[in-house]
Amino acid sequence: MSTLHPAIEQAQALIELERYDQALGLLGRRLAEDPGDVHAWVKIGYCHLNTDRPGQAMEAADEALKLAPEDYGVLRLRAQAMVRDNGWLKVQPILRELIRIAPHDPFAYAMLADAVWRAALVRYAKETGAAQVSAGTIDRLSGEAAELAMEALRLGPEDIYAHEIAHRIASAAGNGTVADQLDEAILRIDPTHAEALARRTKKAAQAPGVGATEAAGLYADALAAEPNSPAMRRELDHATYRLLRGTRWLALLCVGLAGVMIDLFPTEGEVARELPVTVGQRLWCLVVMAAIWAFGAWRRYRRxxxxxxxxxxxxxxxxxxxxxxxxxxxxxxMCALLITQIPWTDRLVPGILFWAGLAPTLATVWFDRKKAR
Structure with a gap:
């Protein structure tokens, strides 16, 4: 292995610190001294790639390819720059050459699996004109890609990228069991892997019988492991919203209790309760409402x-x-309290308050029910 020039080593240190402009300046001076330094061209390519300039990264890779057409680092840079520039359908020759040069590299097999899989789906869509592809069809189209992904996993059992590609293919093909196993493997290698953590937590939170409180706890645990996960933050907000939705049902229960207290809907043939309701009955109803909120909301919130x-x-x-x-x-x-705590002598106004408290809330519960799913 050739020794790197000190300027290349300094540039690599700057790249690791994400000081790409300084690294580019240093590498430019190095190329002015030696235009044939392949390593300098490769480092320049990664500086452009890391600053979202894949076109310029490909130009640097092309210059390096002229000097070393079979260099592993150069071919890898070219492949990465191509896919970042939406070149998934054109990258296969570069990746197959990369595998020829480095037949034991899991990265090359994983990226080739991704490229082959994407190309198969695009080709099928063009041939059939289908806007959507079923999981069964994807499974049928994923044969070669799945084999390449399995080879990547064999060569790199600890390689996160290989696991990610294998998971993507298995998940799209409807192989849920395999996808779950791959998620577990990813989290074993990297317990803070944001996407795998989000998938596993979401599946656990959406399992039958898991309530909003338990779901919120699961998402909070996931955020503790990966605080910067936007997906987990969204899901925690969703679970929190489900908790808040429950307060409306408590309020509606209190409105119903208020309607029963003043006998808004007397049974046919029975004499309606005499108004105004006694102070003792009003206070008892207030105690029951307080108990509903204490056990239904306050106690849950405090826990x-x-x-x-x-x-x-x-x-x-x-x-x-x-x-x-x-x-x-x-x-x-408020409607429930007005109904129960004012000594009404007529049922007209309490009836209006009852429906004013009940109908709009029930209508909105129906309207936003999708938000709780």
């Missing part, structure tokens, strides 16, 4: 971990529908 409590308050500030839910619960409770 939530502090992070979820903070997210409840944060979501109310950030989310329009979260504020709507809280406002509707408050409105329904």
């Amino acid at each position: 939530l971990r502090s992070g979820i409590q903070l997210n409840v308050r944060s979501l109310i500030r950030r989310g329009r529908w979260a504020r709507v839910v809280v406002a509707q619960a408050a409105w329904a409770m």
Whole structure:
């Protein structure tokens, strides 16, 4: 192995620190001294690639290919630059050459599996004109790609990229068991892998019988392992919203209790309760409502971990529908309190308050039911 020039080593250190402009300046001076330094061209290519300039990265790779057409690093840079520039359908020859030069490289097999898989799907879509492809068809089209992915896993059992490609193919083909096994393998290698962690947590949170509180806890645990996961933050917000939705049902229960207290809907043949309702009955109804909220909301909220409590308050500030839910619960409770705590002598106004508290809230529960799924 040839010794790297000190300038190349310094440039690599700058690249690792993400100081790409300084690295480019250093590499430019190195090429002015020696235009044939292949390593300098490769490092320049990665500087462009890491700053989202794949076209310039390909230009650097092409210059390096003129000097060393069979160099592993040069071919790998060219392949990466091509796919970043939407060249998945053209990259196979480069990857097959990479495998010829480095037959034991899991990266080359994994990227070739991805390229072959994408090409098979595009070719099928063009031939059939299908806008969507079923999982069974994808499974049938994924034969060669799946074999390449398995070879990548064999060569690199600890390679995250190989596992990611194998998971993508298995998941699209409907092989849920294999996909779950690959997620477990990914998390064994990297416990903070954002996508695998999000998939596993979402599956656990959406399992039958898992309530909003437990789901919020699962997402909070996932965020503790990977705090920068936007997917987990969205799912935690969703679970928190489901918790807030429950407060409306508590308020509606109180409205129903208020209607029963003043006997808004007397049974046919029975004499309606005499109004106004006694102070003792009104106070008893108030105690029951307090118990409903204490056991239905306050007790649950107090048992939530502090992070979820903070997210409840944060979501109310950030989310329009979260504020709507809280406002509707408050409105329904206000109607219930007005019905039960004022000594009405006629049922007309309490009846209006009953329907004012009940109907809009029930209508909105039906309207936003998809948000709880």
